Amino acid sequence: MNRIDLANLIFEKINIHKEELKIQFRNTHSGIGYFFLDDLLPKEIALEISQAFPEPNQMVLKKSIRENKYVAAQMNLYHPLLEEIIYAFQDKRIVEVIGEICCIKNPIPDDNLYAGGISLMGKNQFLNPHLDNSHDKDRNLWRVLNLLYYVTPDWEENYGGNLELWPNGLEQKQITIHSKFNRLAIMETHNNSLHSVSPVVFDGYRRCVSNYYFADSPLLESDTFHVTSFRGRPENKIADLILRTDTFLRMCLRKIFKKGIKENPHVYKKDN
Template sequence: MIDRKKIALLICERLLMEQEMLRVNYINTRDSIGFFYIDNLLPVAIATAIAESFPTSSEMKLKKSLKEDKYISAQMDKHSEILEEVLYAFQDPQVVNLIAEICELQDIYPDEKLYAGGLSLMEKNQFLSPHLDNSHDKERQRWRVLNLLYYVTPEWKIEYGGNLEVWPNGLKAPQVTIESKFNRLAVMATHNDSLHSVSKVLVDKNRCCVSNYYFSDEPLKSSDTFHVTSFRGWPQEKIKDLVLRTDNFLRQTLRKFFKKGIVENPHYYKKE
């Protein structure tokens, strides 16, 4: 079994090979939604082992509503050991510091609890509507600043759907589509304007992703404010958009009175 430290070293080696290009890509998009992605992150044998170890949907929790339709899991002790190792490899200080350097950020922290992170799987017709991620960590002490998405479905094609969409100019302008390509890492800034979505999966295949968030004591933008995870409809979904915006308003209002919400979000790693 390859451990998280070795995986972290491999991640760093690959990032260092493309460091300047990745930095330029992020900086060039930073004024809207900063992002970059890198292919062939890990040796194919390791990436394939991660894919083959991914749990089935029956071993994960279904989140299904007007907002989203996907399977998730953060309880890593219930799954193959390699999945926990790769998740926490992204939390190795060398990896965190290198990604922070690429994005020209300081004092960035990983999240050991995997709050809203971990594993996700989408089957045919599943999706994730345009949304802003929750602005803070589980304890509402630090700001969420980076979203790391590592895709591990072999031979995935852009026409299969299930691709990351970022909306740098809002929903009234075209999105940027980032293919959920096998062995690709996508890193995206999270702030008050970082709308993103996952298009509907169109084939009978599982789109699998390993995700982490990084946090900071300060928001990415001085104009950032606290917000709950806030969903919208796609541009053609006018009625759905109205319903979701109303839902966002109501949940945001409740959080003014209940700082951590009425019900605790169960999506985090509950360690012994």
């Protein structure tokens, strides 16, 4: 299937459930607004997408105290179905209906896949609590929505690898959104949208298709520029101290070098 075929199916599914998704988002908007929708695509298509994922050794390993996961954004290196499903979420109709659900005027999809694309997380891998970088790669637009489509069959919640939201900070219990097969989860990104992925405890890989939407204005009037800002999990105070120091130092550098010292490699570099 191509991106238009996939977009037709996704749009139809979202549009059918639009009103209930609005309610779901509105009920969470005071903290970190989010909604999720199950059975996004016909099961056989979701299975094809899952089976099209590359092996971990064909992806980029990001491993540090901040995170441990496999990612990829250079989509022409992989099965074409993966590029088609990513860009299906950038179809104008889907962007508009998601913007309507989330009360965002004129959201802008990211053709560059800056920090988007696909990801794998296996046993003992994780993503610590963090705020996403506030802007696009050129620092012209504000990041406003994070779209996550999960495609691992039979992935149980107790396997880990689930999206966690911390609307009340790390001192309060997180909201866990199961990374269930064929589930689309969408969350706001702003200065308070602290989120993480729980450590995987199962001997398998959680597969995810990722997109971001941007806008000309931030979601909150209080939003300010920030780099991707990591924290330690509540039970790990030492890691939290190290990561807060790391964020402070990187923010100091960005005050001098507006677009960073070097270009972020996590983008889709297309041939002219």
